Amino acid sequence: MKYLRQFSIILFISLxxxxxxxxxxxxxxxxxxxxLLMxxxxxxxxxxxxxxxxASMFLIEIMPIMFIPAGVGLLDSWEILGAMxxxxIVITLLSTIVVMVATGKVTQFFIQIDKKGKDDDHE
Known part of the structure; x- marks a missing residue:
């Protein structure tokens, strides 16, 4: 019953x-x-x-299963996608590298801000 109530809340927010x-x-x-509402x-x-x-932990656990239909759809379109x-592959590799570098830089920036804030609190 708990899961049903939790799923209902998530579905209501989605609605x-x-x-x-x-x-x-x-x-x-x-x-x-x-x-954003959630x-x-x-x-x-x-x-x-x-x-x-x-309920959200359950949804996260089964998330990989949700990608199976999309993967099958890609395999079904192989004739069109094969030429590209x-x-x-190049775009995927480049965008992955850009995202990793940007994420690392932003994380380092916030870590530095956090360290400065803690150092100021100790003084």
């Missing part, structure tokens, strides 16, 4: 995201609105973490 998507004419997917609800404590924690394989 609100879909409704917002209908009224706001921006090219933002409805799921992003739902994620984040705001959790940060403001309107939605306690324990109200969705178990080299550009896809």
């Amino acid at each position: 609100i995201g879909e409704i917002i998507h209908l009224f706001i004419p921006l090219p933002i997917p409805a799921s992003i609105y739902g994620l 984040l705001m609800g959790l940060k403001t404590k309107l939605i306690p973490l324990n109200a969705v924690e178990d 394989l080299i550009p896809f």
